[in-house]
Amino acid sequence: MDASWLEQLSQVRTTRVKDYLVAIKGIDAGRVFISGKVSNEETEEKSKPVSAVKFELTD
Amino acid sequence: MSKNVSSEKGEKAALAIAGSFDGGGAFSFAGDLEPLDFRNYSSLKLDLSSFDLSATAPYWRKYLGRGLDKGMLNVEASFDINENILDGANGIMIDQLTLGEKVESEDSLGLPIGLAVAILKDRQGKMELPPLKLSGDLEDPSISISGIVMKALDNIIVKIATSPFSILGGLGGGSGDEDLSTVLFAVGQTDLNANLQSQLDKMAKILEERPGLKVDLSSTIDEAPEIQLFQRILISNKALEIQSGIARSSDPIALLKSYSAASYEENAIAVYRDLMGIPDPTMEETIAGVPEAPVAIQPSKEAPAEEPTKKGLLGSVGSFIKKVAGAKPEDSADAPVTPDTTEVVTSEDAPEVVVELPPFDEIEARLLAEEAF
Numbered sequence: 001m002d003a004s005w006l007e008q009l010s011q012v013r014t015t016r017v018k019d020y021l022v023a024i025k026g027i028d029a030g031r032v033f034i035s036g037k038v039s040n041e042e043t044e045e046k047s048k049p050v051s052a053v054k055f056e057l058t059d
Numbered sequence: 060m061s062k063n064v065s066s067e068k069g070e071k072a073a074l075a076i077a078g079s080f081d082g083g084g085a086f087s088f089a090g091d092l093e094p095l096d097f098r099n100y101s102s103l104k105l106d107l108s109s110f111d112l113s114a115t116a117p118y119w120r121k122y123l124g125r126g127l128d129k130g131m132l133n134v135e136a137s138f139d140i141n142e143n144i145l146d147g148a149n150g151i152m153i154d155q156l157t158l159g160e161k162v163e164s165e166d167s168l169g170l171p172i173g174l175a176v177a178i179l180k181d182r183q184g185k186m187e188l189p190p191l192k193l194s195g196d197l198e199d200p201s202i203s204i205s206g207i208v209m210k211a212l213d214n215i216i217v218k219i220a221t222s223p224f225s226i227l228g229g230l231g232g233g234s235g236d237e238d239l240s241t242v243l244f245a246v247g248q249t250d251l252n253a254n255l256q257s258q259l260d261k262m263a264k265i266l267e268e269r270p271g272l273k274v275d276l277s278s279t280i281d282e283a284p285e286i287q288l289f290q291r292i293l294i295s296n297k298a299l300e301i302q303s304g305i306a307r308s309s310d311p312i313a314l315l316k317s318y319s320a321a322s323y324e325e326n327a328i329a330v331y332r333d334l335m336g337i338p339d340p341t342m343e344e345t346i347a348g349v350p351e352a353p354v355a356i357q358p359s360k361e362a363p364a365e366e367p368t369k370k371g372l373l374g375s376v377g378s379f380i381k382k383v384a385g386a387k388p389e390d391s392a393d394a395p396v397t398p399d400t401t402e403v404v405t406s407e408d409a410p411e412v413v414v415e416l417p418p419f420d421e422i423e424a425r426l427l428a429e430e431a432f
Contacts, residue, residue, distance in 0.1 A: 004311070005285070005286070005289045005311045006280050006282060006285060006286070008311055008312055009247075009249065009280065009285060009311075009312075010278035010280060011278075012249045012312055013244055013248075013249055013278055014276045014277070014278050016249065016250070016251055017242060017251070017259065017276055018276060020251055020256065020259050021259060021262065021263055021266070021274075025259070025260065025263035025267075026263075027263055027266050027267070030273075031266060031272070031273045031274065032273070032274050032276065033273065033274070033275045033276065034275075034276045034277075035275050035276065035277045048281075049279070049280075049281040049282070050241070050243055050279060050281055051243070051244045051245070051246065051248075051279065051280050051281045051285060052241045052242055052243045052244060052278070052279050053241075053242045053244070053276055053277070053278055054240060054241050054242075054276070054277050054278070054279060055239070055240050055241070055242075055262060055274050055275070055276065056240075056274065056275040056276075056277065057174065057177070057178065057223045057227075057272055057273070057274055057275075058174065058177075058272070058273045058274070058275055059173040059174045059176065059177035059271060059272065059273065
């Protein structure tokens, strides 16, 4: 149940960000992708995990 | 054209060269230098305009692993050499650069050229590279001018690809210093508030100004507080189910919308009472066998010596009931009739049972341990 909750939370957040860019700001939907990746970010020892949607630019 | 050419050491000569290319474009090269030892002293400026890059396509395939369909190069550069030390700066603008297919090349430098182009190329098809600084000691045998240029280009392309927002930040209309790559959400937050919308507006502006860019969205989660919130939502939901007797939605996102942090403690106590079989005083229930005996529940301000177990607490209440009804406790005729966690207050009309609840953190821990939701 916890995993399902975290997945849903992630999905809702990324979808809302995409919808805002596409539906409100008019960015072509073909330029905004959702990777679906969920990770508890701890890239650096001292970094605190955060709840966030991250952008990765691609060509 | 050159003037004042002398073979004397230390003498400088003026240089001015201009020309054009077959495929279009022009250049000029001007300044002064020591003609017999340009490494000792040179100060030159180069202007190159509309140089057709398609002639360089073989080099793109070899070193960058990409074909080149078209592009026009414009350069404004200055070079100063004093006693073998090179110090130069370039302004480079490439117009209508169009990359071709990816190609395999053993000599490829592996640079993310496609991403760099997408980041730099604006809506008019112009790419202005960040200032390219050239410096080095030409006396050092391991250093060559071409090596310095390649290293500087490598640094620029890698920086563009690895820290794109440091290049693009200013396009969004902000200071350029803020981190646009991460949209932070508070625990349980799913709506885009004004702050998040403002950040996304800047991202949209960048995408508008850079039509070759795409964006991949991924999510990260700070699991501990998000899971804690989820458990509280479920506990609150359970309380509402107990109250209404009707099963509610199990969709976590729907439950999130109706969750009230302000009511959580009250709801958790309600679920605890249900779990432990402690009657709700607001229901004005009477305990079987104890006519007109109201039961008041009172959260404790201090932790009891031991947390009451379900059996223990219910047993205590049961013992009290039996005493009032004139029966003996189950376990022993000598067993105390007043449990640790129960106070008995009597009045002339009816006895009142005051059950002390444990501190709230213990109540919450118990609910989580029992998964009472």
